[in-house]
Amino acid sequence: MKILSFNVNGIRAIAQRSFTEDMQQLDVDAICLQETKATTDQVKEVLQTLEGYEIYANEAERKGYSGTAILTKVKPIAVTYDIGFPEHDKEGRVITLEFKDYYLVTVYTPNSGSDLLRLGYRQQWDKDFLGYLLRLQQEKPVVVCGDLNVAHKDIDLARPKQNYNKAAGYMQEEIDGMNNYHSHGFIDTFRFRQPDTAKYSWWSYRAGARAKNVGWRIDYFLVSEALKERVLDADIRNDIYGSDHCPVYLEIV
Secondary structure (H helix, E strand, O other): OOEEEEEEHHHHHHHHHHHHHHHHHOOOEEEEEOOOOOOOHHHHHHHHOOOEEEEEOOOOOOOOOOOOEEEEEEEEEEEOOOOOOOOOOOOOOOEEEEEEOOEEEEEOOOOOOOOOOHHHHHHHHHHHHHHHHHHHHHHOOOEEEEEEEOOOOOOHHOOOHHHHOOOOOOOOOHHHHHHHHOOOOOEHHHHHOOOOOOOOEEOHHHHHHHHOOOOOOOEEEEEEEHHHHEEEEEEEEOOOOOEEOOOEEEEOO
C-alpha cells in the first residue's frame, strides 16, 4: 500500500486550493488526514469528488476544531474511532482501520499550546495512546501516522537550541513521549530510510518560515518492528502546498 498522511489545517479551506488535484495526481491507496476542523458530514461532502475512496471521519465535540479522516481504496475489515478514554475521546483525534496484515491508525496528537498549558495533559495522552497501540499490537502489527506534534531530535527542526525546553513540540517531556514509542518497538520510517536527511513537514505562517525552510518535522509514520523490513519507501512531500504542513508518505508491502 501507498499511504499518505497530511495535516490539512482545515479540510474546507484546503479543498478550495489544489488539494483535490494534488491527491488525484499522487493516486495513493489511503489518505490519512488530521485537523480537518469539520463534522463527519462536512468532510464527506468536501471529499466526494475524490473518486474510488471510502471515507471515514471523526469529529470533535467542539465545532471547527481538531478532527481526523481516512480515505481508503482498500476496504477495511473493521473501523474504530477514538481510544477508549472519555477524557481523550471528545476531540476526534484517532481513527483505526483494520486490514488483513496490520492496523492503520491516524492520530492528531494534542498540542501542548503556546503557553504550555496543556503539557501535562499531553503527557497523559502520550501514555494512554501508546497503551492503545500496544493493545492493538497484541493482535497484529500497527502502522500509525499523523501529526505527533513533536520534533524528536535536533535534526528534526531548523533551530533546536532556540526551542529546546522553551517551545511546544520540543519540550523534553514531549521528546520522552516519542522515546517511549521507540523503546516499545515502533520504528520511525523516515529515519529508518533516510537517517541523515534534514527535511521538515511543518512551518510557521510567520516570517516567511516555509520560504526560508525554517521548519519542524512533526508528522510521522511509525510501524511495529514486525513491519520494518516491509517498508519500501518513506518520504516527506514538501512540494505539496495548501497547509502549514505538508504530507508524509509511506510505501509498505
